[in-house]
Amino acid sequence: MILTMQDMKGVNTMFDEWFDNNKTEKTLSRTSEEQTRVDRETSKMVLYHYETCMFCARVKSTIRQLKLTLQTRDIHLNKDHMRDLITNGGKPTVPCLRIEQQDGHATWLYESNDIKDYLLQKFG
């Protein structure tokens, strides 16, 4: 794999975000009632990912920062997860956040920045 300057800019921005996350990590706290509400909401979410994906690492960093408990499915370790992602999400790209709506339908949110912004806006 050859990294372009554009890729490097992305990598550097990502590292900056990780350091920022680490700085704010200790300051986030919730009451047990708030945490129960958050846990209920995140129980409807599943992150499709794989271990060596750096865009997935960005989202996982945000998940840690926000102290979320979220089910993850590794599409390289389990072919059923890969098939599920392609069939229902529409493409094989990770990260992808599956969000189950109240009516039972699922929304498949792609793009690490969009997932990150969604989680920050909802739980930050």
Ligand SMILES: N[C@@H](CCC(=O)N[C@@H](CS)C(=O)NCC(=O)O)C(=O)O
């Ligand atoms: N712009 C996307 C890039 C996602 C991306 O390129 N993901 C790679 C893994 S790091 C991928 O899924 N590639 C397709 C594949 O591996 O089949 C994002 O920020 O989420």
